[in-house]
Amino acid sequence: MLTLNYRYRIYPDATQEQRLIESMEICRSAYNYALREIKDWAMQVNWNQS
Template sequence: MLTINYCYRIYPNITQEQLLKEWMDICRIAYNYGLREIKDWYNSRKCMVDRCSISHEYIMPANSPYPGEVKQLNALPCAKKVFPRLSEVPSQVLQQAVKHLHRACVGFQKIGHGFPRFKKFGQFKSLLFPQFKQNPVQRLTSDIFFL
């Protein structure tokens, strides 16, 4: 099966650029939060039971499930209620940020790449809109110009 993707270079105005940067920052926060859950899960299983230090080790229940992609994607609607800033970004864009994290985890586990790292401010440089019928930045008056 052949899949065709289109990649566009956009030329946003200043207000649209600020909005897109804000969305990237929110996606970076969601990415880092998901990575923190995964790292906590791994760190809670590092040491032997009889040799764990209570002050230096993560303590989680032994039956707590791995925070997989589906679990984290299903947690996004509840997270939007707790953190209203997540509601500013389209839901599919947030889902793609979480999927990006889990693709990095698969690269670590199966391919042998390094463990995913936390993204600092300015390191999360792309947004993925899997589908849209109209301008995704619809709150602004002017349009984004595509090349």
């Protein structure tokens, strides 16, 4: 099996960099919210019931 790896480099201007930062912040917040919801749900479930 042959595995190829590629690396890309970007050079955003100031406006693009700010938009990338904002987008990553939104993704981080959404991920953390979903993770918290799953953890809260798991704490409420009684795994010992049959």
